[in-house]
């Protein structure tokens with residue numbers, strides 16, 4: 001049986017973060033009562049005039065610059081005609097042959113959905129264009145309704161080159177895109193609010209063959225997981241057909257997320273003719289080089305560079321840098337503490353293991369995190385200067401979450417300061433030896449394993465506060481002398 005190679009290209013729709021819709025002043029908001037955020041423009045009434053939202057154009061251009069795209073000096077909007085109940089005008093305002101951005105790339109690295117580490121490499125971006133969203137059909141038993149609140153909301157369509165070779169790479173590409181958009185503030189990419197949706201194109205070819213195979217499109221996937229799962233399913237399905245001598249024909253399929261399979265929506269023969277033509281109501285857009293240079297200055301440091309810098313500047317492990325930079329707010333949080341903590345690696349550890357776990361357990365996002373970075377910096381100091389043990393620090397950390405107090409406050413109030421003072425520990429040791437003559441006899445008869453029992457008793461008596469190293473040393477001295 002020949003070995004097949006998978007070829008994948010993605011078309012991703014990303015909602016642009018703006019106050020108002022693309023061609024009217026209705027709010028771009030999620031979760032309002034159906035059909036309360038509408039006006040004659042976004043409802044497509046006859047005779048209305050759309051006017052372009054500058055902010056949507058600016059953020060699309062910013063996104064393009066962040067993805068290394070060429071920005072068009074001349075661009076325009078076109079009407080894409082088709083009939084669908086959720087589209088009031090019977091055409092969608094989109095961009096056809098002159099998109100705002102073209103020819104970029106995105107760096108993928110890290111781990112795919114399956115956890116396998118990926119070789120870092122670039123995935124090409126064919127184009128990014130700006131278009132309006134349509135309404136949303138909602139089906140009830142017996143009837144359907146349409147909510148037009150989303151109609152006219154600005155969307156970037158980001159089309160990739162057929163550069164991905166596995167479901168994991170597709171997953172990593174989506175992750176990278178999302179990070180870039182979130183860093184640049186051009187989209188929140190909140191999947192639960194439908195702010196990022198994806199069409200997947202996938203084909204197989206015999207490894208070594210130059211030409212691409214026949215591609216199948218899977219429409220409207222709304223989670224990264226669904227993209228990955230549908231690709232794995234589709235690769236297997238196509239391989240079975242090809243391996244048994246069958247042929248594929250170009251078609252559009254849908255994904256059943258509950259039962260995990262793709263099914264036919266339409267074949268290429270029934271594909272639409274969209275009758276694109278320039279929208280006569282909208283002026284073309286022109287950019288002069290200085291404008292594009294101004295845009296360029298607004299670009300923040302992107303995840304990939306931040307990652308590299310964190311590894312170099314703070315000696316973090318690649319993995320730690322990746323976790324911390326996956327979210328810009330988290331990266332900023334860490335960096336604020338790292339620059340003057342003197343112990344960035346330990347700080348990173350606390351954030352990645354303790355903080356992220358507790359946030360997860362409470363279902364909190366990074367912006368909702370109640371723990372100021374100064375508290376974690378202080379906690380790390382309290383451990384390193386021996387004030388508290390690492391074990392007690394974990395309890396203190398939980399208290400910070402609940403009480404908003406500083407670590408030092410909590411340590412003082414609860415009397416958690418580690419006892420490292422020789423004479424104090426000596427007292428504890430003496431008491432424990434006196435209280436346990438039987439164990440002492442055992443020890444003396446050669447059962448040296450009971451030493452750990454004594455240490456345990458000292459820790460218990462001190463309520464966890466005795467410095468274990470000091471306790472060990474003093475107990476050894478004492479017990480040997482007896």
Ligand code: ADP
Nearest residue numbers: 007008009010160161162201202203212213215
């Ligand atoms: P169409 O004309 O059907 O819209 P395009 O050439 O515009 O196709 O490509 C749409 C998407 O499909 C792009 O993301 C592209 O990378 C991807 N694509 C194109 N050809 C293939 C292929 N043979 N296998 C997988 N993906 C492909």
Ligand code: ZN
Nearest residue numbers: 024026039042
């Ligand atoms: Zn409107």
Ligand code: MG
Nearest residue numbers: 011126159201
């Ligand atoms: Mg196309």
